[in-house]
Amino acid sequence: MSAIDWITQVLEVVAAVAAAPALLGWLNQCRAWLQNRRAPSLWLPYRNLHKLFRKEAVIAENASPLFRIAPYVVFGTMGLAAGIIPSMGTQLPLVGSADAIALVGLFAAARMFMTLAAMDVGTAFGTMGARREMMVGFLAEPALLMVIFVASQISSSTALPVITEHLASGRLGLSPGLAFSAVAFILVLLAENARIPVDNPATHLELTMIHEAMVLEYSARHLALMEWAAQLKLFNYICIGFALFFPWGVATAHIGPVGLVVAIPALAIKLAVAGAGLAVIETLSAKLRVMRIPEFLGTAFLLAVLGLLVHVLLGT
Amino acid sequence: MAHLPLGQQLLDSCAALLLLLSFAMLSQRRVVTLVNLYAVQGAVLAAATLLLAWRTxxxxxYISAALTVGLKVVLLPWLLYRLIRKLEVYRDTEPLFNVSGTMLVGLVIVVFAFSLAQPITRLASTATRSSIGIAIAVVLLSFLMMITRRKAISQVMGFLSMENGVLFGAMSASYGMPMVVELGIALDVLVAVLVLGVFFFQIRERFDSLDLHHLESLKERE
Incomplete structure (x- = not known):
């Protein structure tokens, strides 16, 4: 491991943590433009975080220590996940410690802590949000794993950097299997990040909220960390999408240190395009009823499994 | 997938799209959308036929592709739209199983079809032999659709989509059937839709509904 690899590694995590609020700001800006509203500033999420960090934290009397620890655990997990995903370069020192399946496990651990903390205080809304989150999670996780399996079968490895290297090499033609799993991945991304067809991040409507219901009891720095972690999660998911389906511009092994110069603007452009694309999807679709969410995620699972089967049949 | 020529890759994509469309039809509740999907399936089949004609x-x-476009993309959907307007059936009632359950059964069927196609694929010598499994899957999924639907018109859609699957199977196994057979099948399907159209009116007149559930009881209840 050379110094440049470590620099890439540190840069990746720092960039993810620093840029995640901007990504959300950009997404909100695009949405506002598409809906003919006056767009909020790109830096609004930063100001929000800044405001929250300065406030005094209020915690419910009967909250257990878990309630206080959870925001740090969730944020830490998301930061660690950012280090495993090859968003800028594939020669990462941390990558040997975890593959794509462990990454899904990391997300699951974060969800576990989040739902436990939501139920900890014992309010009705928190419990309801936690239950809904678990429902979404247990349906979305197999779909996500299947998506990863399609890509890992093509490149015969479950380590994300190896997959990215293989797909970025450009030896691959049109792959129907990969196309199916890309669509499935977008559905999972929308569900996991509480975006519009599944959850509306802009309201606190008690009948429909999922993510907002879980963080209802948090305030000040704890809330800031929870929000930041959610933004980081969106950032991570989009970067997983890039690693699996659009790996162009990533600094691969044979390019060397020069690759990093290309990789950073490439990542910024890809994120901008992905944010705008998500805004279009969210503007075009209507919020699903909670009862319809299993069908939505069932479609994602189906598409991913079909992708896997089609790849096995046609790829040999 | 790495070293296949472009035409082959496009053909494979068409095959995958056909499979996806079968699943879309399986999950669709609205009859009008079902007909739209059928038209799209016909168009994809025609595109695949054209590609194969160009490659081989x-x-x-080419004639077969033209026939597919004329019959399955234009004429049959038009006939079906007219039928739907006259009969005023726009939605199927809830299918016998819920949608997610049907989808899971569909997945099992796809696995079954693919494993069924394995020995055939090994024997066939055509360039498109790998998509035989998809053709079998499309046929079986259409079967499943006919089994799980209540309304007569959705069952006919299943029948038509099954015919698409058979045609695609013949195409990928042996570059299409002899022209006479293909023309015969095309005529058969056309006549079938016309006859079934008349049949729908009879069923509705008798039972005030297109739900085939009513046909199950043999005795009339006075």
Whole structure:
């Protein structure tokens, strides 16, 4: 491991943590433009975080220590996940410690802590949000794993950097299997990040909220960390999408240190395009009823499994 | 997938799209959308036939593609739209199983079809042999659709989509059937839709509904 690899590694995590609020700001800006509203500033999420960090934290009397620890655990997990995903370069020192399946496990651990903390205080809304989150999670996780399996079968490895290297090499033609799993991945991304067809991040409507219901009891720095972690999660998911389906511009092994110069603007452009694309999807679709969410995620699972089967049949 | 020529890759994509469309039809509740999907399926089938004709140089496949476009993309959907307007059936009632359950059964069927196609694929010598499994899957999924639907018109859609699957199977196994057979099947399907159209009116007149559930009881209840 050379110094440049470590620099890439540190840069990746720092960039993810620093840029995640901007990504959300950009997404909100695009949405506002598409809906003919006056767009909020790109830096609004930063100001929000800044405001929250300065406030005094209020915690419910009967909250257990878990309630206080959870925001740090969730944020830490998301930061660690950012280090495993090859968003800028594939020669990462941390990558040997975890593959794509462990990454899904990391997300699951974060969800576990989040739902436990939501139920900890014992309010009705928190419990309801936690239950809904678990429902979404247990349906979305197999779909996500299947998506990863399609890509890992093509490149015969479950380590994300190896997959990215293989797909970025450009030896691959049109792959129907990969196309199916890309669509499935977008559905999972929308569900996991509480975006519009599944959850509306802009309201606190008690009948429909999922993510907002879980963080209802948090305030000040704890809330800031929870929000930041959610933004980081969106950032991570989009970067997983890039690693699996659009790996162009990533600094691969044979390019060397020069690759990093290309990789950073490439990542910024890809994120901008992905944010705008998500805004279009969210503007075009209507919020699903909670009862319809299993069908939505069932479609994602189906598409991913079909992708896997089609790849096995046609790829040999 | 790495070293296949572009035409082959496009053909594979068409095959995958056909499979996806079968699943879309399986999950669709609205009858009008079902007909739209059927038209799209016909168009994809025609595109696949054209690609195959271009790759193999078999001239009769061009005629087959033209026939597919004329019959399955234009004429049959038009007839079906007219039927739907006259009968005023826009939605199927809830299918016998819920949608997610049907989808899971569909997945099992796809696995079954693919494993069924394995020995055939090994024996066939055509360039498109890998998509035989998809053709079998499309046929079986259409079967499943006919089994799980209540309304007569959705069952007919299943029948039509099954015919698409059979045609695609013949195409990928042996570059299409002889022209006479293909023309015969095309005529058969056309006549079937016309006859079934008349049949729908009879069923509705008798039972005030297109739900085939009513046909199950043999005795009339006075």
């Amino acid at each position: 140089g078999e001239t009769h496949l």
